[in-house]
Amino acid sequence: xxxxxxxxxxxxxxxxxxxxxxxxxxxxxxxxxxxxxxxxxxxxxxxxxxxxxxxxxxxxxxxxxxxxxxxxxxxxxxxxxxxxxxxxxxxxxxxxxxxxxxxxxxxxxxxxxxxxxxxxxxxxxxxxxxxxxxxxxxxxxxxxxxxxxxxxxxxxxxxxxxxxxxxxxxxxxxxxxxxxxxxxxxxxxxxxxxxxxxxxxxxxxxxxxxxxxxxx
Numbered sequence: 001x002x003x004x005x006x007x008x009x010x011x012x013x014x015x016x017x018x019x020x021x022x023x024x025x026x027x028x029x030x031x032x033x034x035x036x037x038x039x040x041x042x043x044x045x046x047x048x049x050x051x052x053x054x055x056x057x058x059x060x061x062x063x064x065x066x067x068x069x070x071x072x073x074x075x076x077x078x079x080x081x082x083x084x085x086x087x088x089x090x091x092x093x094x095x096x097x098x099x100x101x102x103x104x105x106x107x108x109x110x111x112x113x114x115x116x117x118x119x120x121x122x123x124x125x126x127x128x129x130x131x132x133x134x135x136x137x138x139x140x141x142x143x144x145x146x147x148x149x150x151x152x153x154x155x156x157x158x159x160x161x162x163x164x165x166x167x168x169x170x171x172x173x174x175x176x177x178x179x180x181x182x183x184x185x186x187x188x189x190x191x192x193x194x195x196x197x198x199x200x201x202x203x204x205x206x207x208x209x210x211x212x213x214x215x216x
Contacts, residue, residue: 024058030157052169078214094173146184
């Protein structure tokens with residue numbers, strides 16, 4: 001008498017966990033080799049923000065296990081126009097490691113990056129931890145030791161910057177390197193709305209901005 005064997009049921013989440021690991025591996029190898037990869041969103045059966053952060057977390061743990069020192073967070077997608085472009089209503093974030101810092105005035109070796117872009121930022125240096133689930137503005141102000149102008153060198157392990165929200169979050173918010181200025185200012189003396197920026201290339205202004213563009 002012939003019998004049929006019932007196929008074993010798949011463990012819930014098993015396929016997603018495997019896909020998250022594969023996406024993280026792809027981005028890690030791109031960073032190691034300097035060869036960008038296709039968007040990872042197509043590798044994920046559930047391509048949403050929470051899954052993208054799980055991909056990022058895999059490579060964060062990998063970096064920490066390798067001895068890299070986590071020193072801060074990169075906040076992205078702060079401007080309303082950019083949020084509208086990605087169809088979201090809040091910023092995203094990635095991890096900043098000590099070996100990503102470039103001293104002010106130092107040349108950056110092109111080989112360290114794949115397809116870099118440059119952004120002017122304000123960096124908030126904390127003097128105390130901010131381990132609160134729902135920090136108030138006052139909590140944040142107490143925690144900030146000082147502010148400095150900064151240059152963020154964003155980079156993407158995704159080929160030709162063909163990214164959507166899931167790709168950039170999974171790719172550590174498209175982090176590359178960063179430069180901190182050497183003239184710290186206390187937060188209480190700054191009007192962040194009016195903080196202005198002029199970016200120059202070879203002495204020629206190419207971009208201007210103000211803090212108000214990413215507030216509200």
